[in-house]
Amino acid sequence: MSDIRLEGVSKRYGAVAAADEVDLAVAQGEFVTILGPSGSGKTTLLSLIAGLNRPTAGRIFIGGRDVTDAPAQQRNIGLVFQSYALFPHMTVLENVLFPLGVRGIGGAAARTQALDALKLVRLDGLQDRRPSQLSGGQQQRVALARSIVFKPDILLLDEPLGALDRKLREELQVELKQLQRSLGVTTLLVTHDQEEALSLSDRIMVLDKGRTQQVAAPAEAYLRPANRFVAEFLGIANFVGLADGRTGLVRPERVRVGPTGINGGRPARVVETIYLGQMVRYHLALQGGEDSPVVAALPFVGKAFAAGDEVAVSWDTADIWPVP
Amino acid sequence: MNRSTGFAFIAPLLVLMVVAFNLPIIYMLGLAFWDKGRGFTLEHYEGLLEAPVYLRVLGNTLRISLIATIANVAIGYPLAHWMRGLGRRARLIAIALVVLPFWVSILVRTYAWIVVLGNGGLVNRSLQWLGLTDAPVQFLYNELGVTIGMANVLLPFLVLPLFAAMIRIDDRLLQAAASLGAPPRTIFWKVYFPLTLPALAAGTLLVFILCLGFYVTPAVLGGGRVPMISNLLDTLINQIPRWEQASAISTILLIVALVIFAGYRRLDRKASA
Ligand SMILES: Nc1ncnc2c1ncn2[C@@H]1O[C@H](COP(=O)(O)OP(=O)(O)O)[C@@H](O)[C@H]1O
Numbered sequence: 104m105s106d107i108r109l110e111g112v113s114k115r116y117g118a119v120a121a122a123d124e125v126d127l128a129v130a131q132g133e134f135v136t137i138l139g140p141s142g143s144g145k146t147t148l149l150s151l152i153a154g155l156n157r158p159t160a161g162r163i164f165i166g167g168r169d170v171t172d173a174p175a176q177q178r179n180i181g182l183v184f185q186s187y188a189l190f191p192h193m194t195v196l197e198n199v200l201f202p203l204g205v206r207g208i209g210g211a212a213a214r215t216q217a218l219d220a221l222k223l224v225r226l227d228g229l230q231d232r233r234p235s236q237l238s239g240g241q242q243q244r245v246a247l248a249r250s251i252v253f254k255p256d257i258l259l260l261d262e263p264l265g266a267l268d269r270k271l272r273e274e275l276q277v278e279l280k281q282l283q284r285s286l287g288v289t290t291l292l293v294t295h296d297q298e299e300a301l302s303l304s305d306r307i308m309v310l311d312k313g314r315t316q317q318v319a320a321p322a323e324a325y326l327r328p329a330n331r332f333v334a335e336f337l338g339i340a341n342f343v344g345l346a347d348g349r350t351g352l353v354r355p356e357r358v359r360v361g362p363t364g365i366n367g368g369r370p371a372r373v374v375e376t377i378y379l380g381q382m383v384r385y386h387l388a389l390q391g392g393e394d395s396p397v398v399a400a401l402p403f404v405g406k407a408f409a410a411g412d413e414v415a416v417s418w419d420t421a422d423i424w425p426v427p
Numbered sequence: 428m429n430r431s432t433g434f435a436f437i438a439p440l441l442v443l444m445v446v447a448f449n450l451p452i453i454y455m456l457g458l459a460f461w462d463k464g465r466g467f468t469l470e471h472y473e474g475l476l477e478a479p480v481y482l483r484v485l486g487n488t489l490r491i492s493l494i495a496t497i498a499n500v501a502i503g504y505p506l507a508h509w510m511r512g513l514g515r516r517a518r519l520i521a522i523a524l525v526v527l528p529f530w531v532s533i534l535v536r537t538y539a540w541i542v543v544l545g546n547g548g549l550v551n552r553s554l555q556w557l558g559l560t561d562a563p564v565q566f567l568y569n570e571l572g573v574t575i576g577m578a579n580v581l582l583p584f585l586v587l588p589l590f591a592a593m594i595r596i597d598d599r600l601l602q603a604a605a606s607l608g609a610p611p612r613t614i615f616w617k618v619y620f621p622l623t624l625p626a627l628a629a630g631t632l633l634v635f636i637l638c639l640g641f642y643v644t645p646a647v648l649g650g651g652r653v654p655m656i657s658n659l660l661d662t663l664i665n666q667i668p669r670w671e672q673a674s675a676i677s678t679i680l681l682i683v684a685l686v687i688f689a690g691y692r693r694l695d696r697k698a699s700a
C-alpha cells in the first residue's frame with residue numbers, strides 16, 4: 104500500500120495538452136475518483152501513473168519514491184483497462200496466474216493465490232474458461248482479479264464498469280467498494296459517470312481539458328462546486344442571480360414545491376413531471392421572470408403535481424452556493 | 428428455398444467441377460495403377476522404389492522446400508513485426524512493396540534474380556568492390572540460388588497473413604502485460620508470439636506446400652542442375668514420356684502434402700482447444 108503524488112504533471116500531444124499541470128495527492132488506502140467528460144484526459148493521467156506513458160513535465164511519486172522515469176514493470180500497480188485487456192489465448196486461471204508467474208511465483212502456491220483472488224471477485228468455478236466464453240461483467244471481474252492477485256501497491260481502474268448495463272453496474276459498484284475497503288489498497292478510479300463518482304469515492308477530482316477543476320469530497324463538490332463547469336457536470340444545476348451580481352447555485356433537492364398561497368414562494372407553472380422511482384422531478388417555469396427554468400427533485404410520496412399545475416417555488420438562502 | 432431446389436441450382440456447377448477438374452486428376456493419379464492389357468498393378472510404384480533417383484529428388488525437394496520455408500519465416504516474421512510498428516503512411520508503402528511482386532510475373536521476377544545474383548551481377552560486383560571476395564561467388568544454378576529465389580517469390584504469402592494477425596493485436600494487451608510486471612521478453616513470448624502463432628503456422632504451411640510444387644524458379648535459377656519434383660515431372664511427361672511414373676510421383680507428392688496438412692490441423696485443434 105502506498106500513497107500517490109502528482110506534481111505539475113503535464114502530457115502534450117502536439118498542441119493538445121491531454122494533462123495540464125495536474126497536482127494530486129492520494130493518501131494511503133484512499134479511494135479517489137477522476138471524473139471528467141470524454142476526452143478530458145482521464146486515461147492519459149492513469150497511463151502516466153501506470154508508466155505506460157511518460158509525462159512531458161512534472162514528477163510522479165508512489166509511496167514517496169519518484170517513479171517518473173521508472174518503467175511500468177517496476178511500479179507494482181494493478182491496472183484495469185477500459186477494455187479489460189484480458190489475454191484471449193489464456194484461460195481465466197492463466198490470466199490471473201500471469202502476474203504471479205512474472206514474479207517468479209509458481210506451482211501450488213500461485214494456484215492457491217489465484218483461486219483466492221477469483222473467489223474474492225466471485226468467479227470460482229469459471230477458472231478454466233476462455234475470456235471469450237464469459238459475459239462482460241465476468242470479464243471485468245477477471246481483469247480485477249488479475250490486477251489484485253499480486254497485491255499491488257495501488258490500484259488503477261479505467262472506467263471499469265463503463266461497458267456494463269445499469270443494474271450490473273450498480274451491483275459491481277457495491278462489490279468494488281467493499282473489495283477496495285477490505286484490501287485497503289490505494290485506488291484511483293476513472294469515470295465519466297458522475298453518480299458512480301459520487302457514490303464510490305472518498306474524494307473526487309474533476310477534470311476538464313486536461314486541467315484540474317476541483318478536488319474535494321463528493322458532497323462538498325456537489326453542493327459547493329469550485330466553478331460552473333463542476334456545478335453542471337456533477338448534476339442538475341439551478342443558477343440564480345444574486346444581489347451582488349454573482350451567480351448562485353441551488354441543487355434540485357433544495358428546491359421546495361408546494362401549492363400556491365401557502366408559505367409564500369414564487370409562483371410557477373409545472374412544465375413537466377418526471378417520475379424517477381423514489382423521486383419525482385419537476386421542470387418549472389417561474390412566472391413573470393426572465394429567470395432560467397428551475398428543476399426541483401422531491402421525494403415521491405404517492406401524489407405529485409401534473410404538467411400545467413400552478414405551484415409555489417421556494418428555497419432557503421442558506422442553500423444557495425455562490426459559484427466562484 | 429429448401430434443400431433440393433438449392434441443390435438444383437448448384438448442380439450444373441458441381442458437374443462442371445467434377446468433369447473439368449476432378450476427373451482428370453483422378454484419371455491422372457489412376458494411371459499409375461493401370462497397365463495396358465494387364466489391369467491393376469503396383470509395378471510403377473515398385474519402379475520408384477527401385478530407382479533411387481526418384482526418392483533422391485523427393486528428398487531433395489523436401490529439403491530445399493524446408494530451407495526456403497525457414498528462410499521465409501526468418502525474414503518474414505521480423506518484417507511483418509517491423510511493419511506493424513510503422514506509422515500509417517509508411518505502413519501503406521511497406522504493404523505495397525510486399526505486394527508489388529504479386530503483380531509482376533513470376534518469370535520476370537525469377538530472371539531478375541539472374542541479373543542480381545549472376546557472376547557479373549549486382550551482388551557479386553558489390554562483394555568484390557568491398558574486397559570481401561576475389562572471385563565471383565556462385566549463386567546461380569545451384570541450391571542456393573533456387574532457395575533464394577523461392578524464398579523471395581513466396582514471401583508475400585507469409586508476410587501478409589502474419590501482418591494481418593499482428594495488427595489485430597491490441598496494444599493494450601501488451602501494455603497490460605507490462606503493467607502486470609512482465610519484462611519485454613516475457614511479453615513477446617507469452618503474449619505477442621502466441622497470438623501470432625495461428626497465422627504463422629498457416630502461412631508457413633502454405634509456403635511449404637507451394638515450395639513442394641514449385642516449377643519456374645527451380646527451372647530457371649537451378650539451370651537444370653537442381654532437380655526438384657516438378658522439374659522431374661516435366662521431364663517424365665514432356666521428354667521421355669513416362670506418364671505412369673509421373674502419376675506415381677504425383678500421388679506421393681499429394682500424400683506428403685496431405686500428411687503435413689493433417690499434422691497442422693491436429694496441432695491447430697490442440698492449440699485452440
Ligand atoms: N496517443 C495520443 N496521441 C494524440 N492525442 C492523444 C493520444 N492519446 C490521447 N490523446 C488526446 O488527449 C486527450 C485526452 O484523451 P484521453 O486521456 O483518452 O481522454 P479520456 O480518457 O478522458 O476520454 C484527447 O483529446 C485525445 O485526443
Ligand SMILES: [Mg+2]
Pocket residue numbers: 145146147185
Ligand atoms: Mg478514457
